[in-house]
Amino acid sequence: MHTRFVPPARPATFLRRPRLAAHLDQALDTPLTMVNGSAGAGKTLLVADWAARLGQPVAWFTDEAGDQGAGTFWAYVLHALRLAGVPLSARVGCPADAGRVDHGLLARLAAELSELERPVLLVLDEFDRQPARQVAEDLEFVLHHAAPGLRLVLVTRTEPLLPLHRYRAAGAITEIRDAELAFTPGEAAALLDRHELRLPDDAVRALVERTRGWAAGLRLCALAARESGDPEAYLREFEAGRSTIADFLLAEVLKRQPAGTQDLLLRVSVVDRFCPGLVRALTGRDGLEPVPAGLHRQNAFVEDLGHSWYRLHPLFAEILRAHLRERAPHLEPELHRRAARWLRDSGALPRALAHSAAAQDWEFAAGALVGDLAIGQLFTGLRADDLAGLFGRMAPEAAGTAAELVRAAHELSRNDVERGLSHLRRAEGRLAAQRAPGAAERLSCVLLETLAARLTGSPCRAERAVAAASELRHEVPARLLEEHPELLALLLTHLGSARVWAGSFDAARAALSEVVGHPGGPATALPRQDCLAHLALIDYLEGRLESAEREALAAKAETERFGLGRPAGAALGRLVLAAVAVERDELDQAEALLAEAAACGPAAPDPVTAAGRSLATARLLLARGDPQAALEAAAPAVTVHVASPWAELGSALVASAAHLAEGRPDTALKVLEHVPHGGEPECTAGLAWARLAAGDRDAAIGLVDRLGPPGLTGTGVSVRAALVRARVAEEAGDVATARKLLARALLEGRRERLRRPFLDAGPGIRRLVDTPPLQSLAAGWLTPGGPRPRDGGAAEPGPLVVEELSGREREVVRCLGQLMTTEEIAADLYVSVNTVKTHLKSAYRKLGVSRRGEAVRQARARGLL
Structure with a gap:
């Protein structure tokens, strides 16, 4: 009995935690202190160590058997006070009945305590074992009337x-609760050091995460790890269900609960969180709503998440699952099935899929994914990798249309086209055999068909598949389409990519812009990034380098904004940036971007990216x-049904x-003369150069004349055409005309920083560029520095060059020349009306005009249109 009246001894491995001791010091200034935590949280040792360092007597009583009655409880408290040297007179008396205490005795006790010169510190350990409400009321009476002579510390669960x-x-x-009692990573490292264990910081953090900083768990882990051959490996891999931690929790927590509560705890251990409805589904019993809240109040390793949701401490859950498998080995799969159905009905599809997989109920899992129109999540969003890993384990015997669709999606997401198409054909066959196939299954099938x-x-x-999808959308609940915006975004993305491959750039831009124009979150981040990259490619192929760069950078930022890293679909945007860098002669940058594109994943069979x-x-x-x-390297190694005009032309x-670089102009001509799409401006410019x-100068000029005005072609084509004319004039000795043409090419190229054509134009053109006044037009972007004096003399004065219009300002002024309204210009350029007005104001300022007609005339006079 003597041990119940003294603080317990601290073990040699006990770790004093200054932050908790400092908090406990406040107990000297408040009448009541409560240290409330779960079993093994370190409550008792914390208070015992603190009390030992106070330098004053402490009355200590451990209430190991709180059901012995109020009289017995107060007899023990009086004995603890007297052992601590509290001068209580004989007048106070002693309870005569084990079951009750006289109120006069409590009044006399409170009176004498209130007269003490120095307050007495009374610690009641394991107070949670005292269930009697009367004892609590009596204690409150004494505490209230003994002030300021009593400081009460309750250690309780x-x-x-x-x-x-x-x-x-x-x-x-003063309150210290479970969360504050938990060890921090730094404290855990110090505790392990006391056990002669020194681990890396990440290993300590992982152990704290697994134990939630639970003191007993850390100590038991440390003791077991010290006996193992590889402590770090043990702490990383130990099975909680087969450890001393399991013995502790089963004895101290589970077996202290009634049989019905034990059954509840074992059943909810299969889920990561639970609420009354899920508890009812798992147990098959009603009326259990108060139980989780009661377990939380008891600090029985049940955490309150708010809104009637709870979860078990992870180690406790792990131990309970192991115990469940021993007691009822066939029950766990059934519990997972029940949880899966309840969670799906509640709209928690990801958790429902996880429980279906745990139960090996793959047909339900596939049906849930397809039925909820969530199959697109295998390709996009933050859960794509999780779903791919989950359904990658799907048993081969799982049958049904949904299972085949999921297999097809899984293979296509891994770029295995042949196997993906094989499963897709099977799914289509099953759909055709059904009398009334579900709209969700058919729409999912159409999505995969488009991909x-x-x-x-x-x-x-792709066009046929999207047309079918347009009809099916009306048969699917609008709620599902709203919950899964990624499905329609993916449909339009795949359609846009197919149109890009076909060279139908205007139609592709319409589909891609629709996806980009609808803001969304992580669910549609990858389709938006994919669409922006395709739009960048179109701009690049049409010779708009600045616009291509802007779209490609936006594509890169789209996935980085949501922390999606470098998905395989991110390669195209970096490839466009690399191609732009080549045209600007930034070759090291281009090489780095090609390496980034390769790091986005294996070379995908997507023909546009290839x-x-x-x-x-x-x-x-x-x-x-x-x-x-x-x-x-020029020809893409892909197998396609239809050749791409721009890919063939580019090759x-x-x-x-x-x-040409190897001195074979005749062979260079033959290559372009036999290309199927020889009428394109790029091909005509290439033929002219060849x-x-x-x-054959006359033939070259004739080809350039067929290109029309510079404003009707991309910058790359117009610059190369001007360089052909300039080189013909230079070779004919007409230097003045060559300079004029070269000045126009420099103005065009400077806007997009297009350097490559000038570097490929030959030494004669490069010599002209290095002379005034052309040198001033090339300085800073094509050649370093400003104009250099010739023969040591002063530089020749060049013509006055007005401030250059930006690429978008040139496009706006070009539209003015076509008599388009502001609204029509905005629609044509895919910008807002306010943006058009901003560009107009800037263009007017640079041209020194105030009206539309004057702007067009000035732009034409200066060779800008």
């Missing part, structure tokens, strides 16, 4: 039945002076340039 709200309102209570069309380069197939990778790589090799390697242009290299 549950909240006592005292009127704590009054003490809190008056600021008369398959994109991956195989089948634009017509073609972009081939062309960007080939053009970089060509710029590096390796035409043979460029020839080998032919690289091949022609490679042959004709000029072959010595």
